[in-house]
Amino acid sequence: xxxxxxxxxxxxxxxxxxxxxxxxxxxxxxxxxxxxxxxxxxxxxxxxxxxxxxxxxxxxxxxxxxxxxxxxxxxxxxxxxxxxxxxxxxxxxxxxxxxxxxxxxxxxxxxxxxxxxxxxxxxxxxxxxxxxxxxxxxxxxxxxxxxxxxxxxxxxxxxxxxxxxxxxxxxxxxxxxxxxxxxxxxxxxxxxxxxxxxxxxxxxxxxxxxxxxxxxxxxxxxxxxxxxxxxxxxxxxxxxxxxxxxxxxxxxxxxxxxxxxxxxxxxxxxxxxxxxxxxxxxxxxxxxxxxxxxxxxxxxxxxxxxxxxxxxxxxxxxxxxxxxxxxxxxxxxxxxxxxxxxxxxxxx
Amino acid sequence: xxxxxxxxxxxxxxxxxxxxxxxxxxxxxxxxxxxxxxxxxxxxxxxxxxxxxxxxxxxxxxxxxxxxxxxxxxxxxxxxxxxxxxxxxxxxxxxxxxxxxxxxxxxxxxxxxxxxxxxxxxxxxxxxxxxxxxxxxxxxxxxxxxxxxxxxxxxxxxxxxxxxxxxxxxxxxxxxxxxxxxxxxxxxxxxxxxxxxxxxxxxxxxxxxxxxxxxxxxxxxxxxxxxxxxxxxxxxxxxxxxxxxxxxxxxxxxxxxxxxxxxxxxxxxxxxxxxxxxxx
Amino acid sequence: xxxxxxxxxxxxxxxxxxxxxxxxxxxxxxxxxxxxxxxxxxxxxxxxxxxxxxxxxxxxxxxxxxxxxxxxxxxxxxxxxxxxxxxxxxxxxxxxxxxxxxxxxxxxxxxxxxxxxxxxxxxxxxxxxxxxxxxxxxxxxxxxxxxxxxxxxxxxxxxxxxxxxxxxxxxxxxxxxxxxxxxxxxxxxxxxxxxxxxxxxxxxxxxxxxxxxxxxxxxxxxxxxxxxxxxxxxxxxxxxxxxxxxxxxxxxxxxxxxxxxxxxxxxxxxxxxxxxxxxxxxxxxxxxxxxxxx
Numbered sequence: 001x002x003x004x005x006x007x008x009x010x011x012x013x014x015x016x017x018x019x020x021x022x023x024x025x026x027x028x029x030x031x032x033x034x035x036x037x038x039x040x041x042x043x044x045x046x047x048x049x050x051x052x053x054x055x056x057x058x059x060x061x062x063x064x065x066x067x068x069x070x071x072x073x074x075x076x077x078x079x080x081x082x083x084x085x086x087x088x089x090x091x092x093x094x095x096x097x098x099x100x101x102x103x104x105x106x107x108x109x110x111x112x113x114x115x116x117x118x119x120x121x122x123x124x125x126x127x128x129x130x131x132x133x134x135x136x137x138x139x140x141x142x143x144x145x146x147x148x149x150x151x152x153x154x155x156x157x158x159x160x161x162x163x164x165x166x167x168x169x170x171x172x173x174x175x176x177x178x179x180x181x182x183x184x185x186x187x188x189x190x191x192x193x194x195x196x197x198x199x200x201x202x203x204x205x206x207x208x209x210x211x212x213x214x215x216x217x218x219x220x221x222x223x224x225x226x227x228x229x230x231x232x233x234x235x236x237x238x239x240x241x242x243x244x245x246x247x248x249x250x251x252x253x254x255x256x257x258x259x260x261x262x263x264x265x266x267x268x269x270x271x272x273x274x275x276x277x278x279x280x281x282x283x284x285x286x287x288x289x290x291x292x293x294x295x296x297x298x299x300x301x302x303x304x305x306x307x308x309x310x311x312x313x314x315x316x317x318x319x320x321x322x323x324x325x326x327x328x329x330x331x332x333x334x335x336x337x338x339x340x341x342x343x344x345x346x347x348x
Numbered sequence: 349x350x351x352x353x354x355x356x357x358x359x360x361x362x363x364x365x366x367x368x369x370x371x372x373x374x375x376x377x378x379x380x381x382x383x384x385x386x387x388x389x390x391x392x393x394x395x396x397x398x399x400x401x402x403x404x405x406x407x408x409x410x411x412x413x414x415x416x417x418x419x420x421x422x423x424x425x426x427x428x429x430x431x432x433x434x435x436x437x438x439x440x441x442x443x444x445x446x447x448x449x450x451x452x453x454x455x456x457x458x459x460x461x462x463x464x465x466x467x468x469x470x471x472x473x474x475x476x477x478x479x480x481x482x483x484x485x486x487x488x489x490x491x492x493x494x495x496x497x498x499x500x501x502x503x504x505x506x507x508x509x510x511x512x513x514x515x516x517x518x519x520x521x522x523x524x525x526x527x528x529x530x531x532x533x534x535x536x537x538x539x540x541x542x543x544x545x546x547x548x549x550x551x552x553x554x555x556x557x558x559x560x561x562x563x564x565x566x567x568x569x570x571x572x573x574x575x576x577x578x579x580x581x582x583x584x585x586x587x588x589x590x591x592x593x594x595x596x597x598x599x600x601x602x603x604x605x606x607x608x609x610x611x612x613x614x615x616x617x618x619x620x621x622x623x624x625x626x627x628x
Numbered sequence: 629x630x631x632x633x634x635x636x637x638x639x640x641x642x643x644x645x646x647x648x649x650x651x652x653x654x655x656x657x658x659x660x661x662x663x664x665x666x667x668x669x670x671x672x673x674x675x676x677x678x679x680x681x682x683x684x685x686x687x688x689x690x691x692x693x694x695x696x697x698x699x700x701x702x703x704x705x706x707x708x709x710x711x712x713x714x715x716x717x718x719x720x721x722x723x724x725x726x727x728x729x730x731x732x733x734x735x736x737x738x739x740x741x742x743x744x745x746x747x748x749x750x751x752x753x754x755x756x757x758x759x760x761x762x763x764x765x766x767x768x769x770x771x772x773x774x775x776x777x778x779x780x781x782x783x784x785x786x787x788x789x790x791x792x793x794x795x796x797x798x799x800x801x802x803x804x805x806x807x808x809x810x811x812x813x814x815x816x817x818x819x820x821x822x823x824x825x826x827x828x829x830x831x832x833x834x835x836x837x838x839x840x841x842x843x844x845x846x847x848x849x850x851x852x853x854x855x856x857x858x859x860x861x862x863x864x865x866x867x868x869x870x871x872x873x874x875x876x877x878x879x880x881x882x883x884x885x886x887x888x889x890x891x892x893x894x895x896x897x898x899x900x901x902x903x904x905x906x907x908x909x910x911x912x913x914x915x916x917x918x919x920x921x922x
């Protein structure tokens with residue numbers, strides 16, 4: 001177990017394509033950090049640089065206080081769980097789990113002890129003698145986890161480990177990974193593009209975009225106070241409503257430039273913070289175009305006069321409205337997130 | 349089948365039976381010739397039905413020595429060795445070069461690939477004399493090395509392994525590296541076991557290839573002890589004009605072509621795989 | 629040329645890995661080829677002690693030599709005949725087998741094994757069948773008034789080598805046509821059947837066009853086979869005779885160089901053949917590119 005320190009790390013391919021622009025990140029001992037972002041944002045590259053599978057163009061990565069830039073993956077004492085599991089197809093589950101330990105010269109009794117322990121924790125003991133192709137997707141995923149656990153490494157690296165599973169299994173495994181990581185207290189870096197997975201797993205969340213970090217923080221902090229337009233749009237489902245300030249002022253007939261910070265030209269609001277009816281705040285109305293009942297809540301898409309996009313509103317329970325009705329709603333001033341388009345950053 | 353027409357089905361079988369008959373006929377005649385004694389063969393009309401002397405003829409072939417040729421079993425042994433060395437050699441050097449080309453980046457990697465590729469365009473038949481003189485200069489005439497090594501370079505086997513390695517997920521190698529395996533350990537523990545079927549299929553194809561060699565052994569062997577079966581049966585047939593012992597010649601021919609045919613019949617699945625994959 | 633996403637960092641190991649293959653290639657392929665090219669521009673004195681540069685002299689002579697020009701025509705005829713015959717047979721048998729379900733495997737086995745018969749053995753088998761003293765075929769042909777003697781009759785000798793060379797190659801063509809036929813989606817033939825096309829029409833309008841990549845590929849392979857691999861067949865049957873009637877290019881290179889010891893001319897012939905193979909290989913690779921787009 002060890003902290004991971006990433007300082008001024010750059011990655012350039014063939015001298016001109018830059019995948020990562022001088023990135024700093026401190027991961028504490030035992031912490032679960034989730035890297036999230038759209039595909040091509042550099043999150044996987046960063047993870048693979050930590051693993052030693054990509055070279056580091058510039059800057060340093062240290063694990064447990066030791067700079068590992070020049071070290072082979074095996075010497076870094078990290079374990080990795082791959083998206084397609086990368087189980088050795090010709091080896092039994094047991095041989096898969098043992099392989100890394102054997103290569104390290106771990107004594108036989110110790111190997112057996114760790115393999116049996118991992119098999120018990122992950123409930124894969126009945127399949128130990130089977131080949132990977134005889135297992136279901138979920139079972140393979142567990143074996144891949146087991147292969148990481150038996151190593152008792154300084155850090156776990158997860159590269160989108162759940163994206164090959166169906167939605168239900170994904171939910172289960174997410175909880176299991178969280179539980180395991182908590183009990184083992186092993187420093188973990190987890191890459192995903194699924195923001196729900198990111199929110200639920202992370203001690204701290206790192207949102208990446210185009211090779212840079214947009215924001216680092218506890219998931220709820222990022223949700224409550226996104227530092228940039230990108231984070232605002234990326235975190236949260238359904239996504240935050242973002243309006244041009246000028247359009248919003250026109251539609252509501254209120255001059256907001258004095259109430260909001262300087263340089264604000266975009267205003268965002270979470271769909272669940274918009275209140276139906278009339279009350280304090282910015283009053284608007286529009287035609288309900290579409291109602292998506294998703295169980296405990298409903299998503300309303302409302303077309304307001306003068307806005308070129310639908311307003312998304314989340315209301316609790318099944319909606320009593322029907323499509324085509326006119327709805328009055330209010331944006332409370334306290335729920336508004338002010339941004340500037342040019343910098344992309346928050347203005348308050 | 350889309351429709352069921354009895355006439356078409358009949359025609360299909362008719363075509364196939366006729367085809368099989370044409371394909372089998374020459375070998376059938378050879379086998380029949382190998383079952384008769386010398387008098388039956390020299391009576392002018394070739395018999396069409398098997399006789400009773402197959403065992404005698406086979407025994408004679410194996411024990412009797414044709415003038416100018418080594419004993420049958422020596423030639424059989426040479427053919428076997430030649431085929432085995434060529435097979436093992438081609439597979440070994442091809443899988444190693446494919447491993448280097450797929451799993452390493454190194455200067456002159458493309459050059460190495462092209463050099464291997466070029467061998468595809470230079471069959472030994474078109475450059476026999478200079479190749480012969482290189483082998484002669486290296487003192488490799490009349491040796492197993494001379495018989496085999498010049499035929500061992502193989503672009504097709506290298507391409508086959510390269511193609512196969514490219515289909516192995518990248519993550520497997522990455523996982524092995526994280527698990528502490530170096531390149532040769534990865535090669536031995538992961539790549540080689542995964543290549544089993546491909547290697548087996550190649551063995552079948554290459555063994556047949558090695559067994560069938562004729563021109564090259566004819567050039568590089570003057571010492572009778574290195575003659576192969578293909579050369580031997582050809583020479584037997586060539587002297588047959590003077591003294592036609594057709595029953596014995598055909599017994600040798602049947603014995604000489606039997607091993608690869610048995611391989612094709614009993615390892616048909618691997619044979620088909622090998623043949624189809626090497627042509628990709 | 630791709631590698632894996634990540635590669636092993638070793639600097640020296642890859643060279644050690646490709647070394648055996650490269651060494652053999654350089655010593656036994658590149659070096660002899662270079663020598664052939666070189667000596668095709670040189671003339672050695674009768675004692676082989678000194679050689680002078682003669683430019684394209686050997687090539688000029690070669691292409692003025694009626695024997696060589698005849699050999700080219702003869703090789704073309706031989707190649708086309710064997711290719712058409714063995715591909716035609718292969719296709720016919722493959723179509724027949726592809727219509728069957730239960731007996732397909734049995735027929736395949738019966739048709740595949742001649743692949744394992746060496747060209748030289750194929751030559752001996754047919755030579756025996758056509759043997760004028762006790763061969764079965766001349767006996768049968770005599771009923772049709774054909775007087776068979778391939779030792780004297782050049783046309784008959786050519787027919788003999790064509791038959792022997794084609795016989796062995798049918799299995800190869802059969803196998804690849806069968807694989808090609810099996811990869812034609814059944815839904816296409818079913819759609820055509822619903823559109824009212826009978827089996828014959830379906831074959832010529834749907835199946836055959838879809839087989840064209842296989843056909844093209846096999847064409848190249850067969851030309852290659854007839855031009856180079858049939859050496860043993862010729863050597864076991866006619867040895868290029870009678871009176872040059874079956875002396876194809878690859879046999880001529882051998883006969884002129886090894887038996888006639890005409891090094892310069894033989895080298896020039898080698899170079900011409902190499903250029904031909906290179907051309908064929910490029911054709912083949914254009915086909916591979918097309919297949920990728922499929």
